Amino acid sequence: MKHSINKLEETPSQTAGPYVHIGLLPHQAGFDIFANNFSNDLLRPDTKGERITIEGMVFDGSGAPIRDMLVELWQANAEGRYHHPADRQQGKAIDPGFRGWGRTGTDFATGLYTFETIKPGSVVGRSGTKPMAPHVSLWMVSRGLNIGLSTRMYFDDESEANAADPVLNLIEQPTRRKTLLGHRGTRDGKTVYRFDIHLQGAHETVFFDV
């Protein structure tokens, strides 16, 4: 399909390859180069909201955990406002202690990824009226992925909000909606949401063309 009315065409994607960590997570690649490093810890002492851990694995079509996946997370703050000028929702404040973005790599040994963050609030939907249930956006790249994959994690303890969510309700098969649920648990007194991602198979995660 031609979109030729645009002046320019988007730059094509290429795989991030096996050494993505060099550029985006040099400590995981095995060296220290930058004074300031991006990380999977979105928290500062002054961040407002309920502290949570989000963790999980990404599985390939053989069922094996992918141990070289780069995962980025983007989310609203505890009031449901994004730290970005395009978010003009009234009555919700920016949290100066929370940017809402982090990145990590699945562990080379275990395949586990982890984010330390807060549970986001509900954000208005695209119609400008209907709220979306609390969720985080995830984007991942790796060797073997020719273009990044986008998905969302919703919270399984928000069943009422999830049932009314305009994005979840777009997904035709109710069983597929469940692939977007993070499962709440507790470990060592901390709240942990488990969110496994399946690239193929019976439990293939819903990925979005955003």
Add this chain to the structure above:
Amino acid sequence: MADEYGEFYQRNRDIHPPALTPTYKTSVLRSPRIPLWSLQNSLSEVTGPVFTPDELGPLDHDLIKNYAHTGDPVGERTIIHGQVLDEDARPQAGVLVEIWQANAGGRYRHVNDRYFAPIDPNFGGCGRTLTDSEGRYWFRTVKPGVYPFRNYINSWRPAHVHFSIFGSGFAQRLITQMYFEGDPMIKHDAIAQTIADPAALDRLVAKLDLNASIPLDSVAYRFDIVLRGRRATMFENKLQGN
């Protein structure tokens, strides 16, 4: 007229590689089998992280100096520069551009790279910068070498630099690779050839830019980057922002 904060034009997937490209074998078990669910943009997609100059160090964009311990790294001194635009040719200011690459011998500084070409003690292989008010960026580095990878037993990657780019919205997120003009390896590379459209692949090939070279010092290549453009906003069925 596009809105600074509008929804993004639908991504034209024809110019991108498909997820499943069996000649690049790793893609077979890592490509979703069910079609992507098309999602109209909400605030979750049109917003994204904002980065500021104080987060970066003064040498972060200079791969010749940012890991130099006993001297400069070995290799052809090379400048890579260009402009980040959107599909409406609007310059994208304040965009975070991160790069990584092999050293001049084709070896990566990475715990999982076991190729026997030597590590260069003075080369880390990564850099980052923010585009200026006109969307321009600039890196100094050494030209990366060709290296083998396990796809077929005689598969080689052309010289390339990996690029990661943030736009102003998370849905513009893009990772790609930049190749060098005239490299005979490109047409044999299983990864470059995942892009079916030759014109699209050619836009990943940086052009020699002698006028941007520094005489008697470094040769330059130009690589412009295009991110998705934004529509006029249609919140509550009223046209806003124009």
